[in-house]
Amino acid sequence: MNKLLPTSTAGSLPKPSWLAQPETLWSPWKLQGEELIEGKQDALRVVLHDQQSSGIDIVSDGEQTRQHFVTTFIENLGGVDFEQRETVRIRDRYDASVPTVVGAVSRQRPVFVEDAKFLRAQTDRPIKWALPGPMTMIDTLYDNHYKSREKLAWEFAKILNQEAKELEAAGVDIIQFDEPAFNVFFDEVNDWGIAALEKAAEGLKCETAVHICYGYGIKANTDWKKSLGAEWRQYESVFPKLQKSTIDMISLECQHSRVPMDLIELLRGKKVMVGAIDVATDTIETPEEVAEILRKALQFVDADKLYPCTNCGMAPLSRSVARGKLTALSAGAAIVRSEISR
Ligand SMILES: [Zn+2]
Numbered sequence: 001m002n003k004l005l006p007t008s009t010a011g012s013l014p015k016p017s018w019l020a021q022p023e024t025l026w027s028p029w030k031l032q033g034e035e036l037i038e039g040k041q042d043a044l045r046v047v048l049h050d051q052q053s054s055g056i057d058i059v060s061d062g063e064q065t066r067q068h069f070v071t072t073f074i075e076n077l078g079g080v081d082f083e084q085r086e087t088v089r090i091r092d093r094y095d096a097s098v099p100t101v102v103g104a105v106s107r108q109r110p111v112f113v114e115d116a117k118f119l120r121a122q123t124d125r126p127i128k129w130a131l132p133g134p135m136t137m138i139d140t141l142y143d144n145h146y147k148s149r150e151k152l153a154w155e156f157a158k159i160l161n162q163e164a165k166e167l168e169a170a171g172v173d174i175i176q177f178d179e180p181a182f183n184v185f186f187d188e189v190n191d192w193g194i195a196a197l198e199k200a201a202e203g204l205k206c207e208t209a210v211h212i213c214y215g216y217g218i219k220a221n222t223d224w225k226k227s228l229g230a231e232w233r234q235y236e237s238v239f240p241k242l243q244k245s246t247i248d249m250i251s252l253e254c255q256h257s258r259v260p261m262d263l264i265e266l267l268r269g270k271k272v273m274v275g276a277i278d279v280a281t282d283t284i285e286t287p288e289e290v291a292e293i294l295r296k297a298l299q300f301v302d303a304d305k306l307y308p309c310t311n312c313g314m315a316p317l318s319r320s321v322a323r324g325k326l327t328a329l330s331a332g333a334a335i336v337r338s339e340i341s342r
Contacts, residue, residue, distance in 0.1 A: 004340065005294070005308055005333045006057035008273065010211055010251055011069060011130045011178065012313030013047045013062030014322050023316055025216065026068050040065045041118060048122055050323055055330030058126045058174065058307075063315065065115040069178055070132040070140045072111075077159065079105035079145065086142035091184045094220035101143045101152060107159045113166045120171035129172045131160055133179035133210065134196040135188065150192045157199035168206045176209035176251065177201070183212055186237045194241045201247060209249035209273065212238065213312040214257065217280025225258075232258045239266035249273055253311040254293050255285065264300035272301045275311035276332060277325045282317065284324035290332020295339075303340050308333040 014022060019039050021027040031039040047062035066072035074080055084100040116129055134153040146152040164175045177200055182189050201208040212235065215221035228234075235252065242250055243266060251273035253259065264272055276293040277285055294308055308329055314322040 003057060004303055005306055005337045007308045007329050007333050008056060008058035008128055009060060010310045010312050011063055012315035014315055014317055014319045015064055016043050016046060019043045023318060025316060044119060045122060051326060054323060054326035056326055058128050059123055060128050061115055061119050069130065070137055073132050074137060076108060076111040077105050078108045079103040088142055091139060091181055093224050098141050101141050101145045103145055105155050107162050110166050111163055113170055116167050116170040116172050126173040128174040128176055129167050130176045130178055131163060133177040134160060134200055135181040135193045136179050139181045153196045157196040160200035161202055164200065164204055168204055172206060174207045174209055175204060176211055178211045180213050180215055182238050183214060183234045189238050190241060194245050198246050207248045209251055210247050211251035213253040216312055216316055222280055230258060231260055235259060235263045239263060243267050243270060251309055255311055261296045262300060264297060271305045271307060273307040273309035276308050277310040277329050279310055279312045279314050282321050284321060285328045287328055287331035287335055290328055291335040294332065294336045
């Protein structure tokens, strides 16, 4: 992008209440069949409009076409039985009933490619598409087939690569892999997590990103954050490896987080999507609060590599709060843009 400090969001945006129960994760659809397909497309157009009218430069589908950022992708794969459920600990934090891997996993059909083509046809702005990362995918399943987290992650990486290549061909400019699990399983990240991520992104000519956050603003996550102490140094063990990786951009949580900003220095040379919007509160940031985070980040990332963003997805928020936050993000980025172009 030629524009300095291009803004974007980490991923999801709230769904309209006629499509799904608002302010809820895993919210069931309210429509069915053809009406659901049309409803998802209408919702995509609405969130696209919201992003463009609030001045967001790199736009997305706001995940209107999926129920959940991980589950919806897995639902379209072979080898996973959604009827056979087991309770597992997700990211070492909360228990959830999850589907079981019962055989070799495979991609039966393109998952988001038609949705990406639809988005591409609606806008001339650069578009970013989010996919779950391999490590985060295995963490939401019970594996009764491979019996190896590494092997299963590797198979998912190959599947993600097939999907990513078709998304690229559909005109997606940035493919982002969501890896909140990178903030939890540090040994695995080092042993095979980065390699699996690179496999998922292998051969892509569009830009690639990885989003690592402290999760949606749900209770299990906010309780976990309270237990992390005064300084959150989780990124410290992952960044040096990411800095050497083939991934182009790293998306981080910075607003109201206790992550020491100087950890960004460990990513020097990479593009950094700096989370300047807190998704765990309904309070809308002032443009000045957004600007303050960006100014701090500028001490550790070159201006042409700084991408103002949200901390995480905004699906659990109300639509009006999310719109307010999008506007604050643009306005805050504009303040800093004018300061550095002086
Ligand atoms: Zn996130």
